[in-house]
Amino acid sequence: MLTRMKKAYGLAGLLSLGLIAASHSSQAACTYKITNEWNTGLTGEIVVTNSGSSAVSSWSVSWQYNANRLSGSWNANVSGSNPYSASNLSWNGNLQPGQSATFGFQVDKNGGAAEVPQLSGSICSGSTSSSVPSSVPSSSSVPSSVPSSSSVPSSSSSSPITAQQCNWYGTLYPVCVTTTSGWGWENNRSCIAVSTCSSQPCPYGIVGSGSCGVSSSSSSSVVTPSSSSSSSLVPSSSSSSSVVVPSSSSSSSVVVPSSSSSSSIRSSSSSSSSSVNSSQGPRLDNPFVDARWYIDPVWSAKAQAENGGSRVANYNTAVWMDRIGAIEPPDGSFGLRDHLDAALDQNANLIQVVVYDLPNRDCHALASNGELVQGPEGTARYRNEYIDVIASIFSDPKYSSLRIIAIIEPDSLPNLVTNLSTPACQEAADMTHGYIPNTRYTLNKLSQISNVYSYVDIGHSGWLGWDDNFGKAITLIGDAIKGTTAGVNSIAGFVSNTAGYTPVYEPFLDSLASSAMPGSGGGTQVRQAKFYEWNSYFSEVAFVQAWRTRMIAAGFPSTIGMLIDTSRNGWGGPNRPTAQSTSTNVDTFVDESRVDRRYHRGNWCNQYGGIGERPRVSPAAGIDAYVWVKPPGESDGVGRAGIIDPVDPAKGFDRFCDPTFTTANGTLTGSIPDAPHAGRWHSEAFQILLQNAYPPLQ
Numbered sequence: 154m155l156t157r158m159k160k161a162y163g164l165a166g167l168l169s170l171g172l173i174a175a176s177h178s179s180q181a182a183c184t185y186k187i188t189n190e191w192n193t194g195l196t197g198e199i200v201v202t203n204s205g206s207s208a209v210s211s212w213s214v215s216w217q218y219n220a221n222r223l224s225g226s227w228n229a230n231v232s233g234s235n236p237y238s239a240s241n242l243s244w245n246g247n248l249q250p251g252q253s254a255t256f257g258f259q260v261d262k263n264g265g266a267a268e269v270p271q272l273s274g275s276i277c278s279g280s281t282s283s284s285v286p287s288s289v290p291s292s293s294s295v296p297s298s299v300p301s302s303s304s305v306p307s308s309s310s311s312s313p314i315t316a317q318q319c320n321w322y323g324t325l326y327p328v329c330v331t332t333t334s335g336w337g338w339e340n341n342r343s344c345i346a347v348s349t350c351s352s353q354p355c356p357y358g359i360v361g362s363g364s365c366g367v368s369s370s371s372s373s374s375v376v377t378p379s380s381s382s383s384s385s386l387v388p389s390s391s392s393s394s395s396v397v398v399p400s401s402s403s404s405s406s407v408v409v410p411s412s413s414s415s416s417s418i419r420s421s422s423s424s425s426s427s428s429v430n431s432s433q434g435p436r437l438d439n440p441f442v443d444a445r446w447y448i449d450p451v452w453s454a455k456a457q458a459e460n461g462g463s464r465v466a467n468y469n470t471a472v473w474m475d476r477i478g479a480i481e482p483p484d485g486s487f488g489l490r491d492h493l494d495a496a497l498d499q500n501a502n503l504i505q506v507v508v509y510d511l512p513n514r515d516c517h518a519l520a521s522n523g524e525l526v527q528g529p530e531g532t533a534r535y536r537n538e539y540i541d542v543i544a545s546i547f548s549d550p551k552y553s554s555l556r557i558i559a560i561i562e563p564d565s566l567p568n569l570v571t572n573l574s575t576p577a578c579q580e581a582a583d584m585t586h587g588y589i590p591n592t593r594y595t596l597n598k599l600s601q602i603s604n605v606y607s608y609v610d611i612g613h614s615g616w617l618g619w620d621d622n623f624g625k626a627i628t629l630i631g632d633a634i635k636g637t638t639a640g641v642n643s644i645a646g647f648v649s650n651t652a653g654y655t656p657v658y659e660p661f662l663d664s665l666a667s668s669a670m671p672g673s674g675g676g677t678q679v680r681q682a683k684f685y686e687w688n689s690y691f692s693e694v695a696f697v698q699a700w701r702t703r704m705i706a707a708g709f710p711s712t713i714g715m716l717i718d719t720s721r722n723g724w725g726g727p728n729r730p731t732a733q734s735t736s737t738n739v740d741t742f743v744d745e746s747r748v749d750r751r752y753h754r755g756n757w758c759n760q761y762g763g764i765g766e767r768p769r770v771s772p773a774a775g776i777d778a779y780v781w782v783k784p785p786g787e788s789d790g791v792g793r794a795g796i797i798d799p800v801d802p803a804k805g806f807d808r809f810c811d812p813t814f815t816t817a818n819g820t821l822t823g824s825i826p827d828a829p830h831a832g833r834w835h836s837e838a839f840q841i842l843l844q845n846a847y848p849p850l851q
């Protein structure tokens with residue numbers, strides 16, 4: 154989120170904005186500045202300026218928050234876990250008089266407001282040199298309101314949690330408590346993040362009060378699941394509907410997402426794990442039948458913290474392994490094993506994991522570019538540090554009761570079908586280091602694990618629906634899979650519309666997808682409207698059913714099933730048409746009849762869609778399930794240039810995410826403005842998704 158290359162303000166600018174409170178006795182002024190703020194976090198920078206008359210060769214700065222916690226930093230050596238200390242790196246310690254060094258950081262607000270702490274340290278000389286603008290420029294890169302200096306917590310007023318208070322707990326993770334009905338956060342926003350007893354700040358959650366407060370009394374009310382309480386944690390599920398419904402138990406229950414380092418939690422939850430069938434049995438045709446879907450507590454807490462978010466917070470969303478570091482995050486936040494363990498703790502038996510780290514990832518766009526670059530090194534790292542590690546975790550016998558749904562590399566093979574004029578995609582077509590050999594490697598590894606069900610991504614109808622694209626895609630993707638060791642048996646099926654917005658149905662147009670305009674005497678096809686550009690697949694259900702039929706004809710077994718990501722393709726809200734248009738102009742007819750309200754079907758970034766069909770099994774012939782792969786509320790890509798994601802610096806600014814950009818199609822992108830980087834929480838987008846949900850949310 155921070156502009157790394159370009160400082161927003163030079164020293165003179167800071168002074169003129171009143172950003173620096175003079176530090177009379179020191180050689181320097183130290184300024185804490187928020188550069189970007191979103192619902193749950195912020196990025197900031199500390200500018201250390203040598204305001205004395207002699208050079209310094211090193212510096213250090215210390216500070217302490219009340220609720221906020223650091224979740225990353227750059228351009229300084231940062232140590233501690235509140236208080237924090239930062240010292241210079243080898244290259245930015247020397248400061249001539251008047252010179253400054255800047256380092257950046259990311260903060261998890263931890264349920265609190267953005268804080269502006271006091272700064273102290275060698276060069277700041279204990280002065281009260283941190284300060285905030287008295288007025289901030291009205292730019293969205295600057296928070297619209299920041300605490301006044303009088304509300305800045307002094308280091309003495311903040312009360313870090315002592316290790317003693319946390320002893321019962323060890324390493325600290327979010328704790329979720331319910332006291333009335335069901336597990337989760339239904340009635341009582343009580344997901345708490347206990348603060349820093351360990352070396353890691355607790356990465357997620359909300360520091361609450363009352364039952365959520367961090368005190369010895371609240372800690373004693375928190376218990377880890379036991380076999381007797383675990384039943385109240387189990388989402389109920391019937392065979393006809395696999396939507397997770399919180400149980401109606403009124404007993405008080407607590408879910409403690411476990412982590413690899415929290416052995417005390419693990420052992421206390423082992424009874425619930427062992428009650429789960431220890432073996433998956435034969436391979437299932439449709440693994441979603443009778444499934445108990447995992448609820449990702451990290452996403453769920455974010456959804457729950459949003460106004461109205463509790464209506465969706467208990468649905469399954471996929472866990473994205475979008476970089477090597479996501480498997481076992483070095484900052485202690487939830488990794489792959491933590492999710493699988495939490496699934497066992499919930500007595501779930503189905504979890505979706507997105508495998509998403511191919512070299513040259515997102516080759517035709519910039520928003521989700523990945524950490525690996527095409528070539529021998531990228532291939533080696535993808536295989537050894539990513540796929541092998543994931544496969545070995547999936548193979549752990551303790552997870553054998555879980556049906557692991559692996560969503561394989563969104564957008565990758567479809568890009569080889571249509572985007573070979575883009576150099577990065579051309580490279581990705583390489584048969585040694587490109588998408589196909591690396592995807593084969595992935596499928597070869599995963600198909601050896603009997604409880605892993607791989608679904609290969611196929612874009613969506615508005616991408617591969619044209620006859621020529623469709624045919625090429627069947628061949629390219631089919632052959633890619635046939636080239637694996639297990640061939641057509643290496644997959645459970647295909648997934649469409651991953652992170653997409655194409656609706657499941659166009660209720661007023663689907664029946665006309667291959668027909669003439671009503672009243673046109675047969676002369677005008679509906680699909681020749683600008684919006685469809687002759688593509689005869691208007692929506693996802695028809696597209697995936699046709700895809701499955703073609704793949705079976707191409708030699709795939711009839712057990713293959715389709716998934717559709719419905720997390721954001723609902724298109725409800727006030728602008729949803731309620732009847733077919735009566736216009737005789739084909740464009741007007743289509744525009745007035747379609748529920749997909751995008752300016753163009755190629756618009757993919759942060760659209761004004763709505764929550765779609767809730768996850769459920771077997772919604773239509775040949776379709777294993779509607780699933781939520783893209784967690785609602787997470788951005789598709791950053792909305793403006795010059796912002797770096799410190800955790801994922803390869804992610805770029807794609808103009809398809811800029812609402813002011815007119816694409817080559819001649820239409821605006823229609824993106825929601827000011828979105829953060831892909832994958833980060835975007836409160837405004839989440840609220841829009843709730844408002845535009847279809848079917849509407851109760």
Ligand code: BGC
Pocket residue numbers: 473475520521652783784787788789790831832833
């Ligand atoms: C991003 C991933 C993220 C995923 C889910 C993708 O667009 O590139 O980093 O995990 O969306 O939000």
